[in-house]
Amino acid sequence: MRAVVDTGVLVSALIRRQGTTGDVLRALRDGRFTIIYTTAILVEVVDVLGRASLRLKYHIQPEDLTALINLIRLRGELVTPTRHITACRDAADDKFLEAALAGEADCIVTGDADLLSLTPFQGVPILRPAEFLARL
Numbered sequence: 222m223r224a225v226v227d228t229g230v231l232v233s234a235l236i237r238r239q240g241t242t243g244d245v246l247r248a249l250r251d252g253r254f255t256i257i258y259t260t261a262i263l264v265e266v267v268d269v270l271g272r273a274s275l276r277l278k279y280h281i282q283p284e285d286l287t288a289l290i291n292l293i294r295l296r297g298e299l300v301t302p303t304r305h306i307t308a309c310r311d312a313a314d315d316k317f318l319e320a321a322l323a324g325e326a327d328c329i330v331t332g333d334a335d336l337l338s339l340t341p342f343q344g345v346p347i348l349r350p351a352e353f354l355a356r357l
Contacts, residue, residue, distance in 0.1 A: 222253075222254040222255070222327045222328070222356070222357060223254065223255045223257055223298070223324060223325065223326045223327045224254050224255070224256060224257065224326055224327060224328050224329070224330050224353065225256070225257045225258070225262075225317050225320045225321045225324065225326045225328075225329045225330065226245065226249075226256055226329075226330045226331075227314070227317050227329065227330065227331040227332075227333055227336065228262065228265045228266050228269055229331065229332055229333055230242050230245060230330055230331060230332060230350055231246070231266055231289065232266070232269055232270060232275075233332070234246035235270065235279070235281055235285055235289065236279045236281075241350045241351050241354065242332075242350050244350070244354055245330060245350050245353065245354065246289075246292075248354065248357055249292060249293075249296050250292060250296070252296060253357050254296075254357060255296065255297060255298055256293055256296055256297035256298075257297065257298055257300055257320050257321065257323075257324030257326045258293055258297050258298070258299060258300070258320060259299070259300055259301065259302060259316060259319065259320045259323070260299070260301075261316045262316060262317070262320060263290065263293065265313075265316075266286075266289070266290070266293075267286065267290065270285075270286045270289070271286065298324060300320055300323040300324040301323065302316075302319035302320060302322070302323040303323060304319060304322060304323070305319070306318045306319050306322070308339060308342065309335050309336060309339065310335045310338070311333075311335040314333060314335050314336050317329055317331070317336060318336075318339070318342055318343075318345075321342070321345045322343060322345070326345055327345075327346075328345060328346045328347065328348050328353060328356070329342070329345060329346070329347045329348070330348055330349075330350055330353045331347060331348075331349070332349055332350065337349070
């Protein structure tokens, strides 16, 4: 399965490793799906997890961020969107839609209501982490 995983799910997976989002990250680590990503998505992940307040509050180490980025690069496919999409209420989330279409993803995994309200987007289901895991 080919899936775009939004930043919120990835951040949550590092914070709550035993939760559903942690299970998504474990499924990626186990090679159960291919994560589709863009440079913009990686930049956002690094930006969010690089915030000192978040790192201190949740005890996220630089090694955790490095391991996550390496895992994404190892188990993922970097795509370059050719279409600019403006469909989401939160324009910052359009990059996930662009990645899904460019990478011919089977789904987008998110807990974000702005993205979930669009399901399916041009034939791509937008799933909560638990729904995604049930389909794996």
